[in-house]
Amino acid sequence: MFTPGRIGTMKVPNRFIRSATAEFGANPDGTVIDEYYELYKDLARGKVGLIIQGHLYIMDEGKAHEKMAGIVHDYHLKGLKQIVSTIHGTNSDSKVAAQLNHGGIHSVSKKAPSVLDGKEGYMMTEDDIESVIKSFGSAALKAKQIGYDAVQIHAAHGYLVSQFLSSKSNQRQDSWGGRLENKVKLLLEIYREIRSQTGSNYPVLVKINNSDEPREGFPVEEACKVTRWLADAGINAIEVSGNQSTRTKFEEEGYFTKNAKRIKEQIGDTPLSVVGGLRSIHTIQKIRQDYADxxxxxxPFIREPDLVKKFQKGKKQADCISCNKCFSAPKIITCLEKEE
Ligand SMILES: Cc1cc2nc3c(=O)[nH]c(=O)nc-3n(C[C@H](O)[C@H](O)[C@H](O)COP(=O)(O)O)c2cc1C
Ligand code: SF4
Structure with missing residues (x-):
């Protein structure tokens, strides 16, 4: 876990990734507040290999919740640039990625575009879809220009891209719905647009559900095919997650690890990471040795931003008890359990 790894052209100093974690602290216009810099300084000081910042909306209509930060307007960029320079200035080895997202039906906007043809939102037209694809591309270019080491497409957790992937939400009758080849088209086109905007050497990652269980609109077999196509198309890393990602109760550490292994078998040398309920260095090492890059x-990094250093010094188990109280932090994401 403590040796360097590669994601495309990016050298990551160790195998720990801080999975994207919304900070819930942005101003109503999507700009970040000063507390973000301290939060990211702590993670860089804690020697996290790759820090994926909380999801950023790529167009105003796609803002997924209040206090979410954006990467749309020029006025968004100053604060984001300062996050990047804070991380690089604190630890020149740590890498930072921008996670790009569109909330789809979960967007705050009343104009939320949707894949659904019916009650909620409105059915996206071809022009809407084109504009989403282009917005992912221009957000990625902005991220590259202000110094992010990589971008990650958010294709998990029920937001727009995963809404297209699941037949439970995607009931379109046109070329964007139905067969898997149609459902995946949005994701692949977003990837291609980002690639064409940022160039062949810029690291592009994706976070994707291992399946949409228990809904059965995107079974693991489909996740295996989609990730294989992404790998063939040149994606630089795949982070495997799933629905109900922030579980409070789980019998087994690492609730997506079995399906993540099936995905790894499909994607060969393309680096894979897995997230969800991992807490002990024993399990982490085991999965790493078994298949995960x-x-x-x-x-765990909300509670202990210096967890990598602690693991390295022999700590066995993260302190986080997965209670999810951090979602109620008043100003910016913090561990409320720790403060009690
Ligand atoms: C406060 C909070 C905010 C989150 N925000 C994001 C996000 O912006 N993007 C994302 O892909 N996942 C987000 N997640 C999900 C996490 O990245 C992760 O997939 C999930 O918490 C399971 O991992 P864990 O058990 O290590 O916490 C968030 C989780 C928490 C607790
Ligand atoms: S509030 Fe609970 S879930 Fe959140 S970081 Fe603290 S212990 Fe973990």
Missing amino acids: FISLSR
């Missing part, structure tokens, strides 16, 4: 954690 990287291991991703979210909540």
Whole structure:
């Protein structure tokens, strides 16, 4: 876990990834507040190999929740640039990626585009879809220009891209719905647009559900095919997650690890990371030795931004108890359990 790894052209100093974690602290216009810099300084000081910042909306209509930061307008960029320079200035080895997202039906906007033809949102037209694809591309270019080492497409957790992937939400009758080749088209076109905007050497990652269980609109067999196509298309890393990603109760550490292994079998040398309920260095090492190139954690780094250093010094188990109280932090994401 403590040796360097590669994601495309990017050298990551160790195998720990901080999975994207929304900070819930942005201003109403999507700009970040000063507390973001301290949060990211702590993670860089803690020697996290790759820090994936909380999801950023790529067009105003795609803002997924209040206090989410954006990467749309020029006024968004100053604060984001300062996050990047804070991380690089604190630890020149740590890498930072921008996670790009569109909330789809979960967007705050009343104009939320949707894949659904019916009650919620409105059915996206071809022009809407084209504009989403282009917006992912221009957001990625902005991210590259302000110094992010990589971008990650958010294709998990029920937001727009995963809404297209699941037949439970995607009931379109046109070339964007139905067969898997149609459902995946949005994701592949977003990837190609980002690639054409940022060039062949810029690291592009994707976070994707291992399946949409228990909904059965995107079974693991489909996740295996989609990730294989992404790997063939040149994606630089795949981070495997799933629905109900922030579980509070789980019998087994690492609730997506079995399906992540099936995915790894499909994608060959393309680096894979897995996230979800991993807490002990024993399990982390085991999965790493078995098949995973990287291991991703979210909540444990809220509680202990210096967890990598602690693991390296012999700590066995993260302190995070997966209670999810951090979602109620008043100003910016913090571990409320720790403060009690
Ligand atoms: C407060 C909070 C915010 C999150 N925000 C994001 C996000 O912006 N993007 C994302 O892909 N996942 C997000 N997640 C999910 C995490 O990245 C991760 O997939 C999930 O928490 C499971 O990992 P863990 O058990 O290590 O926390 C968030 C999780 C938490 C707790
Ligand atoms: S509030 Fe609970 S889930 Fe959140 S970081 Fe703290 S212990 Fe973990």
